[in-house]
Amino acid sequence: MNRARRTALVAALLAGYVATASAGRFTTTRIDLDDGAVVALLEASSQRHVDAMRSIIKASYPGGYSARRWEIIENHARRTPIARVRYEYPLGRSTAFRTYHAMGGEPLSRIAALALGGPTPPGTPSSAGSPPLSPTWSEDDDTPPAERVSDDELVAAEAADAPHYAAPDDTDVRAAFRPSDRTVMKPYWHQGSYHALDPEQKALRALEDDILDGKVPRGGKVQAWLSSVVCATCRRPIERMAAAYDLEVSFTEMVPFVxxxxxxxxxxxxxxxxxxxxxxxxxxxxxxGAFDALDVARDAQVRQALSPAAIQRASRGAHSPMRTFRLAPPRPRRVTEGSSPSSSPPRDTDDEATGGC
Incomplete structure (x- = not known):
């Protein structure tokens, strides 16, 4: 092979490599110890949903509440996974940011109706969240249960919940459940759980809609924080989204142990x-531990804003300031611009152990 032909072959191979590398990337970093930044960011996102649930209950279910019913409300607010997704993209000669806040599970009004809108539940509720994936799970194992809530019902409930959330703006977006008609992130069912309700899916599909609607350009950087582990049913859709929109996606996740x-x-x-x-x-x-620190913070949020006593105080006009064991969350830009010394370096998802939601 002559030099000219070898040069052409190398150039073609390099071009193919660059095209592949620029087609999107998905990595994860798992943190063990609390560095302050990640927990504070997720705590701030959690507060949005706690405040919304408080507003829903005050508007729709005034009066006394039994402890057994209230356990559903408190468990959901404390234990349901939270995701915070920050999108960085060029805007003129500067860089712009847009943040998406998502809570896993069904719309809050449906959770409130389950707890307070009917007869007392027959048993103690389990903590919210999807069951772990079986070792034999595959994309073909995607059979929804015979009786389930339709996407249209979920979308309608999310729309009804919207007035109870803080007013959206150009930088902070509530990531609600949305229909699947134009997403590249196929929503999977597994063992009766609908993974389109996972917070990472909600947040990224909200970003996807903004890209498709022209609100933000494709090709930006996604930095995401999750209060659990990205499960197998979400990894493949995230990889597809990263490739489809040329995104560099980086998740920071945590597990409930050190x-x-x-x-x-x-x-x-x-x-x-x-x-x-x-x-x-x-x-x-x-x-x-990062997971434990966030658990303590969310427990404090529930006691201060979502316990029956706190809601009754508010109904009487008493004011209880929202406090946290942290003085203040750090500025998000500092988290984006530099990683914490205590954090582990990002690992590609090919080397990451499969987790469950």
């Missing part, structure tokens, strides 16, 4: 100790 080696290192260094099966700060007793 690895044993990290726990040992924190204890041996004198920074941590164990308390009720949680790794906590040796002096303050506050959780060191």
């Amino acid at each position: 690895p044993a080696d990290v726990t040992r290192a924190e204890i041996q260094a004198g920074r941590g100790r164990m308390k009720a099966f949680r790794l906590v700060h040796a002096d303050s007793g506050m959780p060191l």
